[in-house]
Amino acid sequence: MFGLLALGFVLSLDNFRSSLVLGGLRPSFPQSVKTSAIFGLWDGAAPLAGLLIGHFLSDKLSGVSGTIAMIGLGGYGLFLIIRAVISPDRADPDLKWARFGLPIPLSIDNVAGGAALALAGYTPWLAPVLFGVMTFVISVAGHQIGRTVAHFVSFIPKIDTDLLTGACFAVMAALMALGVTLPLSYG
Numbered sequence: 001m002f003g004l005l006a007l008g009f010v011l012s013l014d015n016f017r018s019s020l021v022l023g024g025l026r027p028s029f030p031q032s033v034k035t036s037a038i039f040g041l042w043d044g045a046a047p048l049a050g051l052l053i054g055h056f057l058s059d060k061l062s063g064v065s066g067t068i069a070m071i072g073l074g075g076y077g078l079f080l081i082i083r084a085v086i087s088p089d090r091a092d093p094d095l096k097w098a099r100f101g102l103p104i105p106l107s108i109d110n111v112a113g114g115a116a117l118a119l120a121g122y123t124p125w126l127a128p129v130l131f132g133v134m135t136f137v138i139s140v141a142g143h144q145i146g147r148t149v150a151h152f153v154s155f156i157p158k159i160d161t162d163l164l165t166g167a168c169f170a171v172m173a174a175l176m177a178l179g180v181t182l183p184l185s186y187g
Helices: 002-025 029-053 055-061 065-086 096-101 103-117 126-153 161-179
Strands: none
Touching: 002 029, 002 065, 002 103, 002 126, 002 161, 029 096, 029 103, 029 126, 065 096, 065 126, 065 161, 096 103, 096 126, 126 161
């Protein structure tokens, strides 16, 4: 059971890191809960797919999961940057685009994790629920920590936290493209 908890924690770290950055958009607590719930659902469904489909899917996805995450994070970062530059309004005020664009790239590695669990003989009922709940909790925490930091940064004149958040996502994607291991990464 400890191994399953450790794996769930490690697989949720990419959502935590992204939620920290999303906190820069200063989501309300209900927006944070809704976004984290969607992240958790995807992080629960992905290992279930891996557990059910197994080894075949793991071989196909293990090499491209980092690329998919990089494209998703970079695309969302560019979206925030462009919106912050061309409009004085908030870039993604209700996190609708984050809930739409980030869960799949952040959950693709969980499919390979689920396939590995299937090979190890784990049941398809425990791991997906556990991983989904862990991702939900850690994402809510990430949003709140990031929101608190953004609150302090917003006291500095002339800093647009939406632009800063977009730049952080773009930098994360660029570092992934360069092969740099990001903080809170397991690879």
